[in-house]
Amino acid sequence: MDYEELKSGYKFPTVSYSLMPSVVSKYKEAVEAQPAEESFVPPLAIISHAFNSMFESISLPPGSIHAAQEAEFLKPVTIGSRIDCQAQVIQKVSRAKLNMLVIEFNAFDSDKQLVLSGKMTLVSPI
């Protein structure tokens, strides 16, 4: 899908992924996480994997930057959990030479319980 086709209200296809021990361990090593709360997945790992899956099918314009991030963590996610992430464009505005895209997302565990929600803002040159 082309970035230009993204409109306010667009719902991304639900993204599903498993946070297997090897995936989480690779993430923790990359962010130099200290061994606190070892049985849980760092919540930002859930968001990072969701974003990467969401944007596999959409190429962002070169020069796009992550401008803001909001997140609320509602339930610890244990290592090995499967996550379903739903996301929707809630705002897309053009101002001067920039596009601003705001995406709202909700992540659910295999019991369909909401574990995390938030918003990300991306700014791209026009």
Next chain:
Amino acid sequence: MTLSKPEILKLRPGDALPKVVRQLTQDKVNRYAEAVGDFNPIHVDETFAAHAAFGGTVAHGMLILAYVSEMMTLAFGESWFSTGKLSVRFKAAARSTDTIAVNGKVNSVETGSDGVKFTCQVECCSQRQETVIMGKTEVKVTPE
């Protein structure tokens, strides 16, 4: 070192959270790209990035934000995973060779029927004294 529950509950407005300092390297940025599958050339392709806006590779914003989450985990433990909130702005790019210091300070402490809510101010700065991330976090801790 993670704070104990009694230490957390003693935190008052103005108190500093455990400081986190991370030295970035291109190798660390590449490792993060592999861990999350984000291979945007601005992060991992030094030749491409040399001719782009920052004149070199920059770290993923979510990598720097992970350091904030690390600080909150060190301060509040499991409570961060189950009641944490964050709202931040990415103010500048972190170069792949920067040293990032994450500082946090308790802004307010409110005791309610369901626990003690801590609101904190967080900031990530480079060794160039440039603010990379600025924002606030919240976490609720139950006394028992």
